[in-house]
Amino acid sequence: MEYTRIEKLLVQLLNSSTASFxxxxxxxxxEYIDVGEYGLALETFVDIVEEDKKEISKLDKEAIDELIKLxxxxxxxxxxxxxxxxxSMR
Numbered sequence: 001m002e003y004t005r006i007e008k009l010l011v012q013l014l015n016s017s018t019a020s021f022x023x024x025x026x027x028x029x030x031e032y033i034d035v036g037e038y039g040l041a042l043e044t045f046v047d048i049v050e051e052d053k054k055e056i057s058k059l060d061k062e063a064i065d066e067l068i069k070l071x072x073x074x075x076x077x078x079x080x081x082x083x084x085x086x087x088s089m090r
Contacts, residue, residue, distance in 0.1 A: 009063045050081040
């Protein structure tokens with residue numbers, strides 16, 4: 001597994017969401033990244049987007065799709081949760 005690439009993508013997602021995520025949400029995700037719980041970090045990110053009806057960019061969705069491949073998750077695993085949450089620009 002490409003841990004450096006995974007961590008870079010997760011940090012990219014976290015940084016791109018800085019304006020819309022609360023400090024507590026960012027800390028929760030960061031803690032998972034810091035202890036190497038990358039799958040939980042991604043799942044938490046997606047859960048927050050879904051529950052709080054946040055929007056993400058197409059670049060964020062591309063990062064999520066790449067993480068899904070790196071984790072060998074089933075294709076489309078987060079599609080229902082992210083439906084309608086992707087915007088073309090921030």
